[in-house]
Amino acid sequence: MSNRILFVDDEPNVLQSIRRSLRKQFDVDTAEGGEEALQKLTANGSYAVIVSDMRMPGMNGVELLSQAKVDSPDTVRMMLTGNADQQTAVDAVNHGDIFRFLNKPCQPDELANAINSGIRQHELITAEKELLQNTLRGSIKALADVLSLSNPEIFGRMTRFKTRIQHTAEEMGLADVWKYESVAMLSQIGCVAVPEDLVRRRIGGHKLANDELAEYAAHAAIGADLVKTIPRMEYVAQGIRYQEKNYDGSGFPKDRVKGDDIPVAARLLKVVLDFDGLESAGTPPDIAIERMKSAAGVYDPAILEAFDRSMRADLALAAVSVNIMQLTDNMILAEDVKSSNGTLLIAKGQETTLSARRHLQNYKDKGLIGSSVIVHETTA
Known part of the structure; x- marks a missing residue:
């Protein structure tokens, strides 16, 4: 059922009182402590709003809501407490990303108004997510499809990249996989501004001179600049921009970004692109993986291992x-x-x-x- 509200308190009497006063207006569920609340978040699906007391044995409200942010990021988080010191409020906002902070005793009308505001916020969050994940992703897929049919040699690879990045991200347990898929499907869009012969030689596994490599790598910045003009696509643009960046900081663009500071999407894409290049040059998949593993400083080791596992499953x-x-x-x-x-x-x-x-x-x-x-x- 949509718009369920989860109240968390270690005092059963408080929860019973809340349920009685709000049950006619909301679909109320309760949990007697943080551990039970997290179990319900996992087992029962997403709640629109979670309202937690601060002082509870074992896991306090800040700790609970911080973990709830990870486990159920779309759920709006509120704090209800009788001990509203300044540090508690600061911790709640900074660590739990609290939408509303309420003091005990809280009148039923005030609590109901706060919950209604939380529900509206949840609807905004889910509506934007729907827009990004479905509408925008559908548009990206359509564009990639058109490009693939118009020039399959250059742009037909993007769907292949998308599938491989999707499987690797899922193997790693990453959230919001659609972001990484979007990076893959738009990753080569900047190639429209690079000489076609140069692109063909690069994707065919031919070694390029340093000046040619720099000219080819410019497609990443061109593509990123095109994509960043689209609202909510800043992360996707950064993933595209850093696709030619090595894990040790070498490569393109020439800046000081390296290691885990490189966007995850770009690190994923780097592995997928280089594997695809080796495969296109006729290198068997297992040999391509081993060659990549021996290239020190080029790839994120955790991503390369996850890619290896996902590729073995795909090859089967x-x-x-x-x-x-x-x-x-x-x-x-x-x-x-x-x-x-x-x-x-x-x-x-x-x-x-x-x-x-x-x-x-x-x-x-x-x-x-x-x-x-x-x-x-x-x-x-």
Whole structure:
């Protein structure tokens, strides 16, 4: 049920009183202490608002709400306490990111007004999340799809990057995976301003001269500058900007950022890009991974290990031949699709979206490709 409210206090009488006074207005749940509250947050799904007492045995209110921020970040957090000293308020705001601080005794009308404000705040948070995760992500996917079909050799890789980053992020247990997917799907957009021959040589695994490498790396800054103009996409832009940055701080851009100060999205993308380059040059996956592990200072070790685990799982997936007319959205091409004259139509790793399926059907109807393609089926 939506807009559930969780009250936390170590005194059962207080919780009973709150339930009686608010049950007609709100869907009220209660927990007698921090541990029980965290269990309910995990087991029962998201609450719109959590209201916690400050002084409780074992886990105090600040500690609880700080952990609740991690476990259920969309839940609006409030503090209700009879001991409102200044330090308590400071700790509550700084560590628990408290939306509202209420003093005991709190009149039912005042408490109800605060909860209604918290519910409205929760609705704003979830509405923005919906916009970012679905509307904006759908727009990014559509753009990537168009670019992939217009130039599959250069832009067809972006869907492949997205899938690999998604699996690696999930392997690491990272939150908001859509952010990393968005970085991957927009990562090559700056290549429109780089000579096509240079891009082809780079993605084909050819060694570039230092001046050519710098010219190619400029695509990251160009792409970041394009994306940063989109509201709420600042993090995505930074991930794009630092995709050519090595973990030890070398690479591009030439600044002092290194190690964990490099955006996680960029560290993920660096691993995926370099693996893809080695694979495109004909290096077997297991040898490519070992070569990357031997490159000291280039990759985040934790990300490279997670990528290795996720890739091994992906390689274990069976590839099957599917008639073009039977393709669905939950399939990923396991091999490049080329026309009878050798022209690359769709790169391996690309999802069989509606536009991709129509593209293939058009070429099949003209007799320029066969009637089936090789795909991996996914659960996405």
